[in-house]
Structure formats: structure tokens, C-alpha cells
Amino acid sequence: MANLLRDSEPAGRGGESTARRLRDAFGDRVGRRVPLGALTTFRTGGHAEWLVETSRPDDIVAAVRLTAELGVPLTVLGGGSNVLVGDGGVRGVVLRLRHGAIDCPDADTVRADSGVTLNGLVRWTLHRGLGGLERWAGTPGTVGGAIRGNAHFDGRLLGDIVTAVGLVDRAGAVVRVLAGEMGFGYDDSRVQHTGELVLWAEFRVADGPVATLREAARRSLAFRKRTQPLDQASAGCVFQNPRADDGPLPDGVPRSAGALVERVGLKGYRIGGAVVSHVHGNFVVNEGGASARDVRALIDRCREVVGERFGVVLREELVYLGDFEPEGRNEVE
Numbered sequence: 001m002a003n004l005l006r007d008s009e010p011a012g013r014g015g016e017s018t019a020r021r022l023r024d025a026f027g028d029r030v031g032r033r034v035p036l037g038a039l040t041t042f043r044t045g046g047h048a049e050w051l052v053e054t055s056r057p058d059d060i061v062a063a064v065r066l067t068a069e070l071g072v073p074l075t076v077l078g079g080g081s082n083v084l085v086g087d088g089g090v091r092g093v094v095l096r097l098r099h100g101a102i103d104c105p106d107a108d109t110v111r112a113d114s115g116v117t118l119n120g121l122v123r124w125t126l127h128r129g130l131g132g133l134e135r136w137a138g139t140p141g142t143v144g145g146a147i148r149g150n151a152h153f154d155g156r157l158l159g160d161i162v163t164a165v166g167l168v169d170r171a172g173a174v175v176r177v178l179a180g181e182m183g184f185g186y187d188d189s190r191v192q193h194t195g196e197l198v199l200w201a202e203f204r205v206a207d208g209p210v211a212t213l214r215e216a217a218r219r220s221l222a223f224r225k226r227t228q229p230l231d232q233a234s235a236g237c238v239f240q241n242p243r244a245d246d247g248p249l250p251d252g253v254p255r256s257a258g259a260l261v262e263r264v265g266l267k268g269y270r271i272g273g274a275v276v277s278h279v280h281g282n283f284v285v286n287e288g289g290a291s292a293r294d295v296r297a298l299i300d301r302c303r304e305v306v307g308e309r310f311g312v313v314l315r316e317e318l319v320y321l322g323d324f325e326p327e328g329r330n331e332v333e
């Protein structure tokens with residue numbers, strides 16, 4: 001990771017004071033012009049103007065306050081498993097959350113910092129015979145990203161087992177919010193609308209036999225292996241599944257974005273290095289060398305064809321970060 005954080009060029013005039021303030025606050029955890037592709041599961045996209053890595057909720061709050069004071073945009077990145085970074089990169093500071101603490105504030109609750117991976121959290125609970133999270137085994141990304149998108153799997157929403165979440169708003173104010181105030185819905189939570197950042201989350205757990213919990217985790221992993229192109233670079237499902245109020249679907253087609261993409265014959269369709277997966281119609285994979293522009297053009301094509309053929313408007317589950325103009329055309333200095 002130290003290599004990723006090495007500056008690839010010196011800060012210019014406009015970056016000097018930002019550089020000094022960031023380094024005063026975060027030391028060698030600050031990098032300049034850091035390539036982001038390697039930090040995402042899509043393996044493509046431009047640079048972060050500044051990258052700051054942290055695992056501590058206090059640092060998230062400090063970064064929010066400092067960037068607000070400096071007037072520098074702040075973008076948060078967790079596991080990078082649900083984003084497409086534009087080829088033009090991300091201006092300002094990208095705060096990359098990695099690792100963090102997990103503990104049990106009481107017998108029925110597990111609390112994890114937002115940079116903890118969901119898989120790490122599942123393993124932690126399994127080792128201790130705590131049930132509740134085992135079916136989330138194999139979900140890439142961090143607790144923070146999963147709370148933001150209210151991760152869903154096999155008809156379940158992660159928000160259903162959340163009890164409380166720690167948030168910081170863009171002015172740096174910290175609050176503890178009960179699950180009922182989180183605005184959890186399918187692929188939705190309040191932070192998508194408020195811009196708040198997730199500091200930590202608490203989950204309801206219950207004692208359970210370790211062997212049974214492990215078996216449930218194994219079943220989830222096996223299901224993923226069967227149904228998803230796990231050996232290829234992707235960001236999981238590109239589109240949300242259409243909702244009941246999105247209108248009627250063609251006969252025999254389930255309420256599934258992947259099924260719609262498949263029905264219009266786009267499985268295997270390619271733009272540059274981006275291809276609609278043969279395994280799952282809602283996955284676009286980077287077969288190597290795909291630019292973010294290729295990926296986005298392919299996503300747009302899928303939406304257009306499904307819209308024209310069936311009148312269903314597909315909405316992205318994937319999050320676009322940064323600038324989709326080619327790198328170099330939007331230099332800030």
C-alpha cells in the first residue's frame with residue numbers, strides 16, 4: 001500500500017497548502033495523484049487528486065472537517081466494489097477506508113467500524129458463534145459501503161439486522177442514528193440523500209451453533225460461485241431490479257434487471273474491453289483494458305435497448321465517481 005500512496009508527481013502551486021494541511025493531519029497516509037483503478041473491483045478509472053487512507057472513525061471526522069475548511073471536495077471509498085471511477089479521475093480528496101475495530105457492546109450486538117470488510121465481520125462473528133451475518137459471506141466491500149447501499153442478497157436487506165449507525169455530516173457533526181431513522185429501502189439509505197458518511201454500524205446477533213452458521217455461510221458462497229462471474233473484474237450488479245411501480249414486465253420475465261438485459265440479447269455484447277457477462281446479465285465485466293468510458297457506454301447501451309424494447313427504465317445500482325472526461329482534460333493546476 002505504501003507504493004500506491006507514493007506521489008506520482010509533486011504538488012503544484014495550488015496544491016501546496018492542501019498538501020501541507022493533509023500531511024500535518026494524516027502524515028504518510030496521504031498520497032497525491034494516486035491511480036484508483038487498482039483500488040476498485042472494476043480495475044479501471046483515473047487518479048485521485050489526493051488519497052488519504054484510514055481505519056479510524058476519528059480520522060473520518062477530521063477529514064470531513066479539514067476538507068470543509070479548505071473547500072476541497074471529499075469522496076469516500078470503501079472496498080471499491082460498487083463504483084466506476086471516471087477516466088478523468090476524482091478531484092479533491094478520496095478518503096479510502098480500510099480495516100477498523102469490531103466489538104460487542106452487549107451480548108446481542110456487534111459493532112464494526114465502517115472500514116471493516118463485510119467478509120471480515122462475518123468471519124469474526126462465525127468464530128464467536130454469533131448468528132445473523134452469516135448469509136452475507138462473500139459480499140465484497142466494507143460495512144460503510146454496505147450501509148450506504150443497504151446491501152441485498154437472496155431477498156434480504158442488510159438494514160433488517162442493523163440496530164444503529166454512527167454518522168458524520170458534511171459539516172463534521174457526529175450523530176448516533178437508530179435503524180428506523182436510516183431510511184433503509186432497496187438499494188437505498190438516508191446517507192445517499194444527506195451526503196453523511198458512515199463511521200460505524202451495530203448489528204443484531206444471537207448465539208448459534210458454529211457448524212450451522214458456517215454451513216449457511218458456505219451455502220451463500222456456493223450460490224455466488226454458481227451465479228456470478230467471480231473470476232472477472234466487475235462491480236457486481238450494474239442496475240437495480242425494477243420495482244413493482246416501474247410498470248409491467250414482458251410475459252415470463254422476472255422482476256430482474258439481469259433477466260431483461262438477457263431477454264434483449266445483450267449477454268456477451270462488448271464495447272472495447274467491457275462485456276456484458278455471459279454468466280449474469282446484470283454484470284458488466286472488464287475483460288482487460290476496458291476504460292471507464294467503455295464500461296459506461298455499455299451500461300448506457302443496455303439501458304437504451306431495454307427501455308426501447310420493454311419501456312422499462314433501468315436505474316444504476318453502481319455509483320459513478322469522478323470525471324468521465326478523458327484524463328488530462330480536466331487538470332486542476
Ligand SMILES: Cc1cc2nc3c(=O)[nH]c(=O)nc-3n(C[C@H](O)[C@H](O)[C@H](O)COP(=O)(O)OP(=O)(O)OC[C@H]3O[C@@H](n4cnc5c(N)ncnc54)[C@H](O)[C@@H]3O)c2cc1C
Binds near residue numbers: 077229
Ligand atoms: C462480485 C460482486 C458481488 C456483489 N454482490 C453483491 C450483493 O450480493 N449484494 C449487494 O448489495 N451488493 C453486491 N455487490 C456490490 C458491492 O459489493 C456492495 O454494494 C458493497 O456494499 C459496496 O461496498 P464498498 O465498501 O465496496 O463500497 P464502495 O464501492 O467503495 O462505495 C460505494 C458507494 O458507497 C459510498 N461509501 C463507501 N463507504 C462509505 C461510508 N463509510 N460512508 C458513506 N458512504 C460510503 C461510496 O462513496 C460510494 O458512493 C457485489 C459486488 C461484486 C464485485
